[in-house]
Amino acid sequence: MKMSWERFQIALFEKAPEAVLTHLLIVVITVALAILISVPLGVLLTRPRYRKFGVVALNILNILNAIPGMAVIALALPILGLGIKPAVVALLFQSLLPIVRNTIAGLLEVSADVKEAAAGMGMNQRQILLEVEMPLAMPIILSGIRTSTVYVVSVGTLAALIGAGGLGNMIIGGLALFMPEYLIVGAGLGAIMSIFFDRALSYLEYKITPPGVRAN
Amino acid sequence: MIELKNVTKQYPGQPHPAVDSLTLTVPEGEICVLVGPSGCGKSTTLRMINRMIEPSAGSITINGQSVMNNDPDHLRMGIGYVIQQIGLLPHRTIAENIAIVPRLYKWPKEKIVRRVDELLVMMGLDPEKTRSKYPSQLSGGQMQRVGVARAMAVDPPIMLMDEPFGAVDPIARTHLQDEFLRLQKEIRKTIVFVTHDINEAIKMGDKIAIFGEGKLVQFGTPEEVLTNPANEFVENFIGYDRIVKKLFLYQVQEAYRPAVCRLRPEEIGNALSKMLAEKAEVAFVLNEADKPCGYLTREELEQEETARDADGLQKLAARRSKAFVQTTTPLPDALSVMLEYDAEYVGVLKNGLLEGVMSFKDIRRHVYRREGE
Structure with a gap:
């Protein structure tokens, strides 16, 4: 198999931009939806009234997470058809768990003394959640979001199988047509995207950790 | 309420x-x-x-x-x-x-x-x-x-x-x-x-x-x-x-006695006779500025034959230069001072000046009196 510089350039400058944009779109939409669902779910499952459902919910999410990404994508095809929408739904299933789990863990880790003092000063439940619990749990929640994001970037390449496009298109196309240039560009950009999200969210995690709490 | x-x-x-x-x-x-x-x-x-x-x-x-x-x-x-x-x-x-x-x-x-x-x-x-x-x-x-x-x-x-x-x-x-x-x-x-x-x-x-x-x-x-x-x-x-x-x-102010025998610097030589005259068990030695700088007890003056000269008495008194408490000192602290200086008495100060004297007996009496009430 011979590599050509010309084909490499085409892959990188003509095919890649669209693939990257589509991939980003899938990642951003999936993660945004995952946050919107998981964080409130995690909050709910730590409230005294719903705490008893916590174990059940985590078990369901654990099972969902145990299904291989490939299988979820494949199962999505007959049910949801082709395109970005079914890809997002399929990826969403598996991106929920890390965020829910970390939201619960983060909220449970907030010291009971701090919550007791806050309540004792007359802060209501909403104020305690928003001003005390969430800020203190935020670094842990963000770390769950980071895990999810990196996961969606990598498994998102499989979304090409159900016609969602993205970097998976270049990888799968490259394999099918014996064009290693496409393969390298697609996989390489995927890796860079993963690393980028990982680093960026790590930085955000650090930035958002209150100075008084930062372990230095 | x-x-x-x-x-x-x-x-x-x-x-x-x-x-x-x-x-x-x-x-x-x-x-x-x-x-x-x-x-x-x-x-x-x-x-x-x-x-x-x-x-x-x-x-x-x-x-x-x-x-x-x-x-x-x-x-x-x-x-x-x-x-x-x-x-x-x-x-x-x-x-x-x-x-x-x-x-x-x-x-x-x-x-x-x-x-x-x-x-x-x-x-x-x-x-x-x-x-x-x-x-x-x-x-x-x-x-x-x-x-x-x-x-x-x-x-x-x-x-x-x-x-x-x-x-x-x-x-x-x-x-x-x-x-x-x-x-x-x-x-x-x-x-x-x-x-x-x-x-x-x-x-x-x-x-x-x-x-x-x-x-x-x-x-x-x-x-x-x-x-x-x-x-x-x-x-x-x-x-x-x-x-x-x-x-x-x-506090000390509840138990001390205000009546106290004071020795001016020049009186230190005839401490004993002044104490006998005032029927005092203890006399406080004052310095030129009227600040108390120690005390002598009658008991030790009657025993101590050697240190009768003014200098010796001054030195003896100076050993208790820190055996003083304030009127607001809690009694346990005053007791602690007594134990520390192996003394029966502490001088009681108010605003830096000698206000009275308190003995171990005074503490005992005060506590006993408060028990009876």
Whole structure:
């Protein structure tokens, strides 16, 4: 198999931009939806009234997470058809768990003394959640979001199988047509995207950790 | 004034109530200490006052208003609350921590800033240095101070303090207790104070409520409780050193004698004859500025044949140059001075001048007299 510089350039400058944009779109939409669902779910499952459902919910999410990404994508095809929408739904299933789990863990880790003092000063439940619990749990929640994001970037390449496009298109196309240039560009950009999200969210995690709490 | 009437807290599934039909009145402007072994219901009682725990039965009123008539969050905003673990918000600066309740009351910003600085100064912290620090940057004692400052932020008439000085070392604790008592003389809050330490209760309380197994066993001033323990439980809780503990209730000014024999520098040679003339057992040697610099006892002058010259007597007296206490010194400290100098007497000072004398016998008599009442 011979590599050509010309084909490499085409892959990188003509095919890649669209693939990257589509991939980003899938990642951003999936993660945004995952946050919107998981964080409130995690909050709910730590409230005294719903705490008893916590174990059940985590078990369901654990099972969902145990299904291989490939299988979820494949199962999505007959049910949801082709395109970005079914890809997002399929990826969403598996991106929920890390965020829910970390939201619960983060909220449970907030010291009971701090919550007791806050309540004792007359802060209501909403104020305690928003001003005390969430800020203190935020670094842990963000770390769950980071895990999810990196996961969606990598498994998102499989979304090409159900016609969602993205970097998976270049990888799968490259394999099918014996064009290693496409393969390298697609996989390489995927890796860079993963690393980028990982680093960026790590930085955000650090930035958002209150100075008084930062372990230095 | 806080009034508890037949207050009971029964947890489901527990054989005995945590608090059993408790009736207690905390008068305005006083510190009432709830004290007892762990699990006796003292903290539960405290936490029912601001409805952190809801009573199962009975009524709790603050200045005649039932706490149940008020929304719990609103009720708590008006009551200072200090807990042993302090519970400062670790992600907020000290200033922000103190400002929590003022912010809940929607005070204007400038007023909050002013009040925060005022409270930091009141608690002996430097606003410039402390204001923008985070709790993790403070020592335990400083955090406790911030905890108290935060509870006093909106100047609530009532404070609930659950082992507020429990988490610091004994030296810092004594210091915090002294400062708080000094502050309380000015601010005159109505305070319910929980501790398991009888010594702290004796020191801090205008009234002491001794709890045992959810019941109020004895209620009274520290002196009443120490003089007449209600039963064996109280006696055991106070300990064998009941009378020694009682000493902490008294200051030198209650026990000393103002009549005192003074020796001017030139009179030191005929100390003995002056003492005999004044029928004094002890004579204080003054310096040129009328400041006392030691004392001589008649006993040692009658025995000591060798050191009769003025110089020798001066030296003998100077050995007790530090055997002096203030009128406000607690009796145990005065006793400690006596033991330290192997002396029967201490000189009593007021504003640096000799005010009187106190002997070991005076302490004994005072305590005995107070036992009889």
